[in-house]
Amino acid sequence: MNQGKNNVNLLHKNFLHSRTIEKRWVRFYQLLIFLLFFSGWEFSSQQRWIDPLLFSSPSKIWVLFLKKIQDGSLLSNLSVTLTETIFGFILGTLLGTLLAALLWWSPMFSKIIDPYLVVLNAMPKVALGPILIVALGPGYPSIIAMGAIISIIITTIVVYTSFKEVDPNYLKVLQTFGATRFQCFKEAILPASFPTIISTLKVNVGLSWVGVIVGEFLVSSKGLGYFIIYGFQVFNFTLVFLSLMVIAVVATIMYQLVELLEKKLIKE
């Protein structure tokens, strides 16, 4: 029997070992793809297989990165874009949830507004950019508005659906205690939909980046979107690629942070 137990321990050890090995291989290939991509890019640029003026090269981007860090322009522009994005997606999620609450509150209002929601949802929001700039002026407000408007309607629809899907028996419990509609919302509807709201937060992070970058394309005075459009206009594609890389890294970090927040909040 003792031997049998040892055997199980051994098998478990082997299992763990094979898991570790598999993990290492996965990491190895991930790293390999990364290295191959960037070294291939660098090499073909130096060999002039691709036009270095258009496609730049990792080494040039790195040099520009160091330069832009030193003169402080990268960080200042990044912080502009980051602030706009954070405001955009928080505003978008909050307003979307608020609108969903309004729809839930008044079924009549929800019926009236339904076709408008469908139209607004189907419409590409970035097309509203020029109008926002005219209305709010070429600055932070219109760019944040872009970041928010792109996610409001979809948030409203998703959150409202989740409000409606809350088990009516929870409401029945509250109603037998004589709860008002507001109490029903506060005690059952909102907390039950909390996981949905958090997961829209995750989607909205991505959407807000789109809205903010497009907004900066249009306003063209500050931010990473401005870097991209400026680099494009003066044919400095190293600047374009640098901005793209920074956006990719920062957007990923932001997404991971929201995911972390989700895990923390849903756990309890």
Added chain:
Amino acid sequence: MSFLAIKDVHHTYFTKASATTALSEITIQVEEGEFVSFLGPSGCGKTTLLSIIAGLIKPTQGTILLENKPLSGIKNQIGYMLQQDYLFPWKTIEENILLGLKLSKQLNDTTKLAALDLLKQMGLSGIEKQLPKQLSGGMRQRAALVRTLATEPKLLMLDEPFSALDYQTKLKLEDLVSKTLDTFGKTAILVTHDIGEAIAMSDRVVLFSPSPGRIHKVFEMPGELKQLSPFNARNHEAFSSIFQTIWKELDSLEPREE
């Protein structure tokens, strides 16, 4: 005058395609401290009637008087227990059982202590800070009972509260609920499709016939069964003969297949 008087209640559900009469000519009186069961096949409007008594639905016709007063306007006189516990999963047990008090603004130190004490009496001590998912089905249903009783309702409605539990837990809980209701002298209405449960728990069994829901027959339980706890009542010799009688009546209600 009776404690609860249901007078000539009709109820019809309207949909786009049809108007379905769920209840027709329902007249019942329930005395204070009495335990009445509504028994019947599915679709006979038992739950509809319970919702009407609880004031969740307004009947198309008829009146309901609780202590000679119409239902509208009275709050928290009626406790309602559902088929499942419906404890809020994001609230601790303590928050759950105090919910009714909080909503009706009766929450103070006295009522809070009373509710926590009731929880102990139900054999649930030391779990106040736990979440519902950490408890077993039977424990959750007991906590739900505490939540319902905490507001001290005059009338308790039980809508198949044991149907989602395993048999052993169900028998234990029947005894517990019966004992608790006796102790507090509560009036209760139980909706069930389980004949045995209806006989074991109640003083009176009201048999409903379906489409539209009507009162088919009322059975008064013999005195010796009323005295016994539900578990002992099930083992009493009178139990099986009543079971047979109700069974035959229930069977006669089924639409015959020719």
